[in-house]
Amino acid sequence: MNIAEGDGRMPNEASDVLNAFRHGDMDAFETLFRQHRRAVYGWILRIVRDAATADELTVETFWRIYRAHARFEPSRGFAGWARRIATHAALDWMKSRRVERELTTEFFAEPASAVAADEAVSAEIRRKTAMAFGRLPPKLRIAAVLAVIEEQPHKDVADALGISIAAVKLRVFRALRILRKDLEQQGIRP
Amino acid sequence: MNEHEPNNIENDRLKKLLQQALPPIKDELDPDHDLWPAMLRRMDEKPATTPWFDWALLAGLIGLAAFFPTAIPVFLYYL
Numbered sequence: 001m002n003i004a005e006g007d008g009r010m011p012n013e014a015s016d017v018l019n020a021f022r023h024g025d026m027d028a029f030e031t032l033f034r035q036h037r038r039a040v041y042g043w044i045l046r047i048v049r050d051a052a053t054a055d056e057l058t059v060e061t062f063w064r065i066y067r068a069h070a071r072f073e074p075s076r077g078f079a080g081w082a083r084r085i086a087t088h089a090a091l092d093w094m095k096s097r098r099v100e101r102e103l104t105t106e107f108f109a110e111p112a113s114a115v116a117a118d119e120a121v122s123a124e125i126r127r128k129t130a131m132a133f134g135r136l137p138p139k140l141r142i143a144a145v146l147a148v149i150e151e152q153p154h155k156d157v158a159d160a161l162g163i164s165i166a167a168v169k170l171r172v173f174r175a176l177r178i179l180r181k182d183l184e185q186q187g188i189r190p
Numbered sequence: 191m192n193e194h195e196p197n198n199i200e201n202d203r204l205k206k207l208l209q210q211a212l213p214p215i216k217d218e219l220d221p222d223h224d225l226w227p228a229m230l231r232r233m234d235e236k237p238a239t240t241p242w243f244d245w246a247l248l249a250g251l252i253g254l255a256a257f258f259p260t261a262i263p264v265f266l267y268y269l
Contacts, residue, residue, distance in 0.1 A: 033229060042219035049212065055221055059228045066233065129211035148205050150214050176204055183204075190204040 018074035029069070032078055033062055039079065040086045043160075046150045047090040047142055057093055061086040080159060087142070087160040094138035125188055132182040136175050143171035144179075 020028035040061055045054040064085050065072075072081060133141065146157045147168060158165045183190055255262055 030226065033226060037225055038218075038220050041221050041225075042215075045219050046215050049215070051222070055223075055225060055228070058221065058225055059232050062229055063232050125207070126211040129207055133208065133212060144208075145212070149209055149212050176201060179208070180200075180204055190200070190207045 015074060018072070018078060021069055021078075022072050022074055024069050029062075029066055032065075036079060036082050037062070040082055043083055044086050044090050046152075047087070047145055048093065049145075053093065057086070057089050060093075061089045064089060083160050084162060088162075091138055091142050091161075094142060128186055128188060129179075129183065129190075132179055132186070135182065136178055140171050140175035140178065143168055144175035147172050148176070 017028045017031050021032055037058060041054055041058045044057045044061065045051065048054055048057065061082065065082060068085070072078070133144070136144065143157060143161065146152045146160070147154060154165045154168045158168045161168065163171075180190065251265075254265075
């Protein structure tokens, strides 16, 4: 799933809705909210990995979007702009609190997703890996969760974070290096 | 420099381990309830007011700058 399609524009978005939103029209804002809330929520959930937090940050994201309506440029499309604001809202949240507990209790406990847990990798190793990941600096963790875990294209991650592709690769590299060192200190050699 | 530099295979193993510890969320996702009411509540919230002592501090600083302009560089130095 991608919030932004192609170049970040949504061809089905009526330009008058975008223009009305830019002028602070509440109905236009509600229309955009309903069109994009699912994509914004999904993007945030991939970062924070907690449904309640994703709810909260989706509202926070659209609140920031509404406040910034006068700075919105309709020609650049809404989806990519919304994703960038969502990413920064999630990053602010990560900076404001430690997510180690959420990572381990919420998602490690129920890994019922696409990648089945490898029987050869013990639950203890997975738990320690999740905890080590939660200890990464937020800027590195957000790049790694999007690029490595969620396998989003580097360009999309770069656009969302407002940095270059090279910077994304560097953050991922640093994240993996720190993670490897942390795990090795715990006697785990991935 | 004898620190071991991980190769691509080792990095791939680490990425795989990471995905097993924190499985990717591949499915289409949707909030399980309508967030619009929460959005409206958020928009109705009054913005946080600035405490009176912040205004007093600001007034004091402006007064200081007005009566003792030479103090401005000193103040900026300690910022």
